Amino acid sequence: MQKEKVVFLLFLLFLFGGCDLFSTRDPEKPDQPRSNYQLAVTPEILLENFTNSLSEKNVQNYLNCFSDSAFSGKEFQYFPSADANSKYPVLFESWSKKSEEQYFNNLISHILQDQPITFTKNNEKSSFSGDNSIVYTASYFLVVPHNDEISKNFEGELQFTLVRDSREVWSIYIWQDINKSSMTVSWSELKGFYSPN
16 A cells, blocks of 8 residues: 555656746747836836837827826827928817827828837926926927828927826926928927828
8 A cells, every 4th residue: 555655646746847847937028129118207208108109009197198188187288380280270170189199090091010109308497487397499300210202300399398297207298399490390290190080
């Protein structure tokens, strides 16, 4: 009887030992690349998230940069450049966070997966407003590697009004786009071109 128990125990050890139950396995590769997104507890992190969301073409991270009225009490607003507003007058009248989502999804569907959007900014300035918001301004240069009949290079000036919500998270409440000159194409023109409306 004792011998049968020993044989049975040896059989179990052999069985479980052969199945590698306790050995580690290689981790599965994620469906999507890792994100550099961080909770925007400072305006600097918010702006870094915005830049990274463009480079990574990550729609959810891009949208997280804009004001959520459930937490801030403020609906996101976009004011296009003058040229784009005259070209797409009806489109920008009701531009919203949903419009940003539709435009950005459409845009990235026209770019190869391994090609990033490049966003650079300079002449950055920030100032506090009386309502505890921050007005951030910068000149921007945007390179979008698409294959459509529109410029790949966009230039202008942007003005963000940044707010901190009830979660202590910063977001973009107002985005104003300004033409740099009549010789350049603004970001608003890109939005107008890729908007599905």
